[in-house]
Amino acid sequence: MVSLFVIAASLLWSHWYIDFAQGCIAAEKDALLKVKAQITEDPTMCLVSWRASSADCCKWSRVTCDPDTGHIVELYLRNCFFKGTISSSVGKLTKLKSLNVYFSKLNGSLPAEIGSLERLEVLELQINQLDGEIPSSIGRLSRLRVLDLSDNRFTGSLPASIGNLKALEHFRVYGNSLKGTLPESLGGLTALETFEAYDNQFRGGIPSSIGNLTKLRILNLYSNQLNGILPSTIGALTSLEMLVLHSNRLRGAIPESLKNLVELETLALFGNRLRDFIPDVFGSLKKLQFATLSDNRFRGDIPTSLASLDKLVSLDVSRNAMSGQIPEALAGSSGLSNLDFSDNQLSGVIPMKIMALPELRYFNVSNNRLHGQIPQVGRFSASAFMGNPGLCDAPLPPCTASSEEST
Template identity: 30%
Template sequence: MTWIFPIFGRSCDCQEIRHPKNPIFDTRSTISAQIVLLTSGHSSSELMQYQKHQLFMEKPTYFFILLTILSLRSTIICSLFDKVTDQESLIAFKSSIISGPQEILTKNWSANASICSWMGVSCSLSHQRVTALSFSGFSFKGTILPAIGNLTFLTSLDLSFNNFTGSIPNELSNLSCLELVDFRFNNFTGEIPSFGNNLKLRILNLWHNSLVPYGIFNISSIEEVHLGANNLQLGLPKDMCNGISRLSGLYLSENLLSGQIPFDIYKCSELVDLAMESNHFNGSLPSSIGWLNKLQRSYVGINNFQGGVPSSLRNLSCLRELSMEGASLTGQIPSFIFNMSSLELIDFFNNSLSGILPLYHNLPNLEQLYLHSNMLTGKLVDKIWDFKRLWYMTLSSNKFTGEIPKSFGNLTMLNFLYLDYNNFTGELPSELGNLNLVELNVGYNGLSGPIPFSIFNISTIEMLALGSSLQLLGFHFPIYRGFI
């Protein structure tokens, strides 16, 4: 599944210091004279001589005036220094790239042009400081130098889909305005910096690297954590949700995580997406998952769980996608699953689930149904198959019996239908010819009788597997036939 991650543009509290207008600047010509001296290139000694002269003229206000001037001078110098620092940080970033389309940066990063016009660089209009770097998919190779931590106004850093190596600089944790870090699909190694000081960090995407996730569960502002495909090992902290109450997306798929999913996961009460498939989790699925009343997508398959589907899942009224494929589940599929009206995807592929399918359902939004490679039995009751939005269904490799329901012909959106490796008998329903099927597989069943001519009127068909027991005009039909 592809997830799209926006670059947020909220204004940051980090702003340049602006001194309030002081009445003294309007009434005292001495101050104006000192400012002219200061900004017109006169030396400090000349300024001091002028100040000494004025000391005797206006002694009561001298020290206040002097402090005001020095403060103004400091503000001007710091503003210029900060912009120079941004430029130096970007030049250091460029120097760390050892291969890739460097000519792009050489051509577009001209010292004679404002850094805000450089490719991949965005600045704020108010202070002309660097707020975003975006170099996704540039195929850069190299490392990231600590100097990147000097971009103090940076809110978004996207270096995804490159070939950066080495560690992620700890200096990133000092960027208090940072909201998004997207380093997915690189080759970073080592520990993830502690982003506890990044009080605005909302999205941390480190998918497909080789990182160690120390310190990610103390980022109080975090909303999405993407750490899939990082070879993460050991287990999850039991108190992982104590400091990340705003978390809406937790993506830990394709790692080596083991142990049990913490019961206290319910404390991540804002969770919308939970992706933990392809790990080594064991034990039973915690019933507390059913307390995540905002959960919309749950992917926990390809693990080593024991037991069945938690009954608490019935409480997830917002759940749209439920994937438990290859999760070593046993028992029956609870009937309430087929009455969760919000569900769009049900995936129980490759478990050890048994029993019959329920006679009644309320799944008006169901689009995909994966029940293959289980031990499901019984007949498919004809009247229940009226899923108006279903486009993909696989019931292969079970122990279903009886006839294939004629009501399958009412599944007007169905494109893919797999019923092979069951114990279906009888004739192939001619009603299937009403569908816009792309693939149809009913092989390795006990079907008999002629093949309906309506099947050959399906103009969209690309793969057709009917089985050797079917006969057409007395001739055996091949087990597999493809239409291109």
């Protein structure tokens, strides 16, 4: 009886060995041929070697197999400029770790069978013409580290199941037509370092669960229809380097917790409906280089804590309702190359030390209530000073006795 078992086991092993020796797993080869069948155009001939007559699909172009098991572990179909659709048969490649079909013209929906690829670590389908909703089955890809669906035509909302992707580090869905609110389940992506969902139609607020993403370095949600407040939990993102939320409808005040973002280099909040005073929290943001707060409803003084940022390159608070004077202490940020204070209600004189900053290339204080002689340093056009009736001297008309008396 034992010998019969040994013989049977040997036959099964030899059958597998012969099958693998001749090529990849037969079922996976069949799945690849079905994937190819739904590609209607292959102008760069990426799939020219994918033929039924070719036994070893592990030797086909753009295919990588595990050398020990023969299972397909990677499909690298980048820059193939395909036309066609994604076959549901891709779900049969259950050992696949990486699927990259970047930069083609694939259309149709992302099949629900994608959720069968539970070993998948990288899914890159950016720059195609895929449409429909993102299937909720994507939440089964628990090993996924990179998910890039950007620059497609996806609609609907982000499925709540996205929060199950505990290993996800980079998540990009920008450049689609996604709607609805950002789900609270995003807070489950605790390994996330990059989240880019700009150029969509998301509405509502930024979920308070965002504070759970303590490894996040890039948060980019510009050009949506977000209309809530900035949650105070955003202050928990102590690894954040880029906070880009411009061109939305965000309202309320900037939370004081912003002071905790000590790694922040870029802050872009322009084109929202933020209001009240700009909190004096910038003193702790020692790495901040670019701060753009224009086109909001801020009022009050320009925060003096900005003066302590020696890495600051660009500051734009234009088109608000800022009042008070331009703080001379800003001259301490010697690397400043861009300063825009235009279209506010600033008063007083222009500090000479600021205009004399050695790296200053763009300077605009137009349409304020400034007065006095323009410091004769730097070379800026008249448009930088227009709309301040009390200002005089080059490049505006020269000061007169009456204008000097008024100052």
